[in-house]
Amino acid sequence: MLFQKGPLGPPKVSVAKVQKENLKPSVFGIGTVEARLSYAIGPTQAGRVLTALADQGDRVQVGQVLGDIDPVDIDQRLQSASAAASRAQNAVMVSEAQVRDAVSRNALAQTSAKRYTDLFAAQAISRELTDAKQNEATSAQASLDAARATLAAAQEDFSRASFDRNAVMSQRTNLQLISPSNGIIVSRDAEPGTTVVAGQSVFHLIDPQTLWVRTRIDQSRFYGIMVGQTASIVLRSRPDAPIPGKVVRLEVQGDNVTEERFVNVMFNEVPNIIPLGELAEVTIDLPPVSDALVVPAAAVKRLNKQYGVWIAENGLIHFQPVTVGVQTLDGKVQILEGLKQGESIVTHSPKQLTEGLRVRVEPVL
Amino acid sequence: MINLALKEISHTWVRYVLTAVGLGLLIGVTLTMTGLVRGLMDDAVALVRGTHADLWVVQDETQGPYAENSTLYDDVYRSIAGLPGVADVSNVAYLTVQARHGDTDVRVLIAGFERDHLGEPPFLLAGRPIVKDHYEAIADVKTGFKVGDKIGIRRDEYTVVGLTDRMVSSGGDPVVFITMKDAQIVQFQKDNTSIYNDRNRLAANPQLNRPGVPGLLNAVTENQQLNNKVNAVLVQVAPGYEPAAVADTIRRWKHLQVYTYDQVTQILLVKVIVNALRQLGFFMAILALVSTAIIALIIYTMTMGKIKEIAVLKLIGAKNSTIAGMILQQAWGLGLIGFAVGKAASTLWAPFFPKHIEFMLIDTSVAFVITMIICTLASLVGIRAALKVQPASAIGG
Numbered sequence: 146m147l148f149q150k151g152p153l154g155p156p157k158v159s160v161a162k163v164q165k166e167n168l169k170p171s172v173f174g175i176g177t178v179e180a181r182l183s184y185a186i187g188p189t190q191a192g193r194v195l196t197a198l199a200d201q202g203d204r205v206q207v208g209q210v211l212g213d214i215d216p217v218d219i220d221q222r223l224q225s226a227s228a229a230a231s232r233a234q235n236a237v238m239v240s241e242a243q244v245r246d247a248v249s250r251n252a253l254a255q256t257s258a259k260r261y262t263d264l265f266a267a268q269a270i271s272r273e274l275t276d277a278k279q280n281e282a283t284s285a286q287a288s289l290d291a292a293r294a295t296l297a298a299a300q301e302d303f304s305r306a307s308f309d310r311n312a313v314m315s316q317r318t319n320l321q322l323i324s325p326s327n328g329i330i331v332s333r334d335a336e337p338g339t340t341v342v343a344g345q346s347v348f349h350l351i352d353p354q355t356l357w358v359r360t361r362i363d364q365s366r367f368y369g370i371m372v373g374q375t376a377s378i379v380l381r382s383r384p385d386a387p388i389p390g391k392v393v394r395l396e397v398q399g400d401n402v403t404e405e406r407f408v409n410v411m412f413n414e415v416p417n418i419i420p421l422g423e424l425a426e427v428t429i430d431l432p433p434v435s436d437a438l439v440v441p442a443a444a445v446k447r448l449n450k451q452y453g454v455w456i457a458e459n460g461l462i463h464f465q466p467v468t469v470g471v472q473t474l475d476g477k478v479q480i481l482e483g484l485k486q487g488e489s490i491v492t493h494s495p496k497q498l499t500e501g502l503r504v505r506v507e508p509v510l
Numbered sequence: 511m512i513n514l515a516l517k518e519i520s521h522t523w524v525r526y527v528l529t530a531v532g533l534g535l536l537i538g539v540t541l542t543m544t545g546l547v548r549g550l551m552d553d554a555v556a557l558v559r560g561t562h563a564d565l566w567v568v569q570d571e572t573q574g575p576y577a578e579n580s581t582l583y584d585d586v587y588r589s590i591a592g593l594p595g596v597a598d599v600s601n602v603a604y605l606t607v608q609a610r611h612g613d614t615d616v617r618v619l620i621a622g623f624e625r626d627h628l629g630e631p632p633f634l635l636a637g638r639p640i641v642k643d644h645y646e647a648i649a650d651v652k653t654g655f656k657v658g659d660k661i662g663i664r665r666d667e668y669t670v671v672g673l674t675d676r677m678v679s680s681g682g683d684p685v686v687f688i689t690m691k692d693a694q695i696v697q698f699q700k701d702n703t704s705i706y707n708d709r710n711r712l713a714a715n716p717q718l719n720r721p722g723v724p725g726l727l728n729a730v731t732e733n734q735q736l737n738n739k740v741n742a743v744l745v746q747v748a749p750g751y752e753p754a755a756v757a758d759t760i761r762r763w764k765h766l767q768v769y770t771y772d773q774v775t776q777i778l779l780v781k782v783i784v785n786a787l788r789q790l791g792f793f794m795a796i797l798a799l800v801s802t803a804i805i806a807l808i809i810y811t812m813t814m815g816k817i818k819e820i821a822v823l824k825l826i827g828a829k830n831s832t833i834a835g836m837i838l839q840q841a842w843g844l845g846l847i848g849f850a851v852g853k854a855a856s857t858l859w860a861p862f863f864p865k866h867i868e869f870m871l872i873d874t875s876v877a878f879v880i881t882m883i884i885c886t887l888a889s890l891v892g893i894r895a896a897l898k899v900q901p902a903s904a905i906g907g
Binding site: 363493498 | 598
């Protein structure tokens with residue numbers, strides 16, 4: 146009897162019954178709050194920051210001027226280009242006058258040539274005179290053509306000077322830092338007077354309407370997550386106030402070093418104080434399963450890569466292989482195959498269980 | 511024929527029983543001491559045994575992860591998983607910390623394990639297994655934690671979701687199991703001041719902080735603050751393969767050090783706990799000697815105290831063999847009762863010790879045999895004295 150009861154007896158195990166329940170499985174991951182749309186605004190060439198008109202925390206509109214880069218000689222070049230354009234315009238006027246002059250001369254020469262030809266026909270003047278006038282007419286025509294061509298060239302020249310001036314104008318406006326979207330300035334990275342190189346950012350801007358939690362989910366728990374599922378977000382700064390959210394994107398590229406995949410969970414309502422960069426815990430609700438055969442997670446063990454449960458029969462235990470389905474975060478596991486409703490399975494034991502071990506079953510409370 | 515021994519005792523049975531109890535307590539102390547030594551040895555290999563791994567892969571030229579520190583990249587397991595004869599691989603990480611609980615802290619060994627792989631706690635006394643990837647823990651009962659307790663480890667708070675037993679470090683500290691990702695953060699992520707310090711040092715280096723290459727500083731900082739190391743990789747060998755052969759393959763082609771289960775337990779017993787074992791072993795030897803001497807002395811004294819009665823017995827015609835038998839039986843009685851008392855006492859007070867005490871059948875049997883031999887030998891001395899007694903001395907001759 147000493148070996149039946151008391152501390153020298155067979156180990157006591159706790160059992161539970163397999164039940165049918167509606168399960169609400171979910172997946173847990175941690176992530177950081179990021180903005181889907183974020184912009185780094187800076188110059189496209191090296192320069193010195195002239196003015197910075199916005200600062201961290203400011204709300205800005207699309208098209209708003211946030212600052213300027215020092216134009217250096219661009220204004221002078223603009224003036225030079227304007228002057229060149231004016232000069233070209235004046236050259237056009239000169240050419241136009243020359244054309245008018247050539248037209249007039251040509252008209253006279255043509256009329257004279259015509260008159261002299263008529264006079265020669267009436268044998269009133271010599272051939273030499275007629276030829277001379279004819280020559281003058283041809284010459285005047287040629288001068289007119291030349292003047293017209295010169296006018297066309299002057300006009301093209303004026304166009305070119307205008308375009309050159311527009312180009313310098315574009316360069317000038319490019320030195321302005323313009324906000325590409327409505328949003329909030331996250332940081333001001335360079336103060337007026339600082340030298341910045343091409344591509345270096347002066348302002349960081351985000352669109353707070355696109356705030357989401359970039360959640361890391363272990364690759365082995367990822368299956369079943371879909372866009373549109375609801376989620377609960379717990380920010381580290383507010384651990385007692387979960388915020389509802391929704392899965393909006395499953396990132397295509399996973400992380401092969403940490404063996405995780407990324408799920409983007411957007412806030413249903415953006416919090417007033419923007420928690421950019423904050424750590425958050427996300428629980429994603431998977432589709433519920435109704436009328437599932439459920440066992441406590443403590444009962445499911447793995448033996449030689451096979452999931453199973455220990456069943457106590459007549460004081461001996463044996464391993465029953467099972468196929469598992471979904472798991473919930475409060476420790477319930479769905480059994481797809483291997484068990485029936487109402488069967489008793491071992492949940493807790495004081496030591497490692499082996500096939501055929503003699504045990505005592507503790508009555509279920 | 512009456513049993514002389516019993517008859518004699520029945521007159522002074524209180525003293526006899528008390529003597530036996532006293533003897534028993536002494537035997538109990540010796541048995542407990544043996545149990546302590548066995549417990550120490552069992553503690554040393556408890557964690558190793560509980561993982562059910564066949565091979566331990568550690569950093570080359572170290573005897574880790576228990577005897578020495580060993581660090582491996584956490585993707586080394588991938589190159590081992592594909593080798594012939596490997597059935598399962600798993601990363602593990604170990605670190606001793608003081609876990610905060612309420613106002614106190616408890617010394618624990620943090621064990622990081624990969625869920626669904628080797629290294630997971632093999633059974634639960636209460637609660638459930640770890641379900642979330644972060645911030646859940648399973649603790650050994652010796653920590654004193656209960657299911658639902660919140661404990662603080664480094665910068666995070668963990669919830670104890672399950673309890674297990676007999677999971678201790680080689681030094682006897684109870685183990686707390688957490689997921690591998692959490693264990694990597696605990697082991698390798700520094701405190702905030704150090705992190706800021708590291709970042710500032712990087713930013714002060716003009717080679718790494720180039721304004722013309724905007725992403726460079728961030729990339730270098732991120733690389734420096736990776737937590738991608740583990741302490742060892744556990745391997746389960748497929749059926750039909752020899753662990754030693756698979757170990758050789760890994761050692762030769764992967765240039766890592768590999769220990770089989772036997773080698774790891776050897777390292778633990780012979781190298782890690784050898785000083786503690788020797789310490790206790792010496793004391794146990796002394797205790798055994800002293801116990802032996804005391805038992806012998808008690809029996810001898812008891813016998814000598816009965817010289818007068820023995821003389822009377824001789825006077826009334828008791829044979830020498832009868833008297834010798836009486837003394838021997840009384841000595842054996844002392845030994846038997848004493849041993850029973852001692853075994854019961856040590857079994858009763860063993861659970862109150864802070865560390866595990868293991869009673870093995872072989873130790874108990876050997877102790878029993880030695881006790882009976884001591885009793886016999888000690889009684890022989892008394893018998894010799896008794897046989898020499900002159901019957902006449904009973905009446906003052």
